[in-house]
Amino acid sequence: MTATELPEREQEQETRGRRSWLREHSELGVCVLLLALGALVLTDALxxxxxxxxxxxxxxxxxxxxxxxxxxxxxxxxxxxxxxxxRGEAEGGEDVDLSEPADWRTVLLLAGVFLATAVLIEPLGFPIAGALLFWGSAYALGSRHLDRDPLIAAVLSVVTYEVFNNLLGVPLPGGPLMGVL
Incomplete structure (x- = not known):
């Protein structure tokens, strides 16, 4: 073994040691996220x-x-x-197969539905945007009842609008259906 190989091996072992430590303490990432979120909320509040x-x-x-x-x-x-x-306990549920990869198609569909709702809620109003949100979420999560789901989504959206707008006094945008509901 030459004199230059020894420091390289030590450096390689040190790098492996750091990676191992970070892997064992990965929950610190959550701590950093909570710390940043807390600082943001406090700064905004103050x-x-x-x-x-x-x-x-x-x-x-x-x-x-x-x-x-x-x-x-x-x-x-x-x-x-x-x-x-x-250490946090590893997730173990009867309906969760931890060996399977994440279902990114569902995640992206849900993200698209939420983004579309945020964009469409002002021009279309909550009853229509909410119906699209409820139906799109059901579709993204696997429901393929194209005859029943839009009807349920519309009823759920109108009921939600009425409860928030009229019973709780939380004004939601009505959109073109403002005079109808």
Missing amino acids: TMDVEITQRGPVGPKTVPVVVGIGLLVVAVLLAVDVLRGG
């Missing part, structure tokens, strides 16, 4: 421009600040647990 006239001790900044602090606390506690050797 820079929120609200009027000073507030009634009572709880204002519009209270819930976002509590959620942001909660996210930061959970991130730190999870990081401490992971660094102390804690």
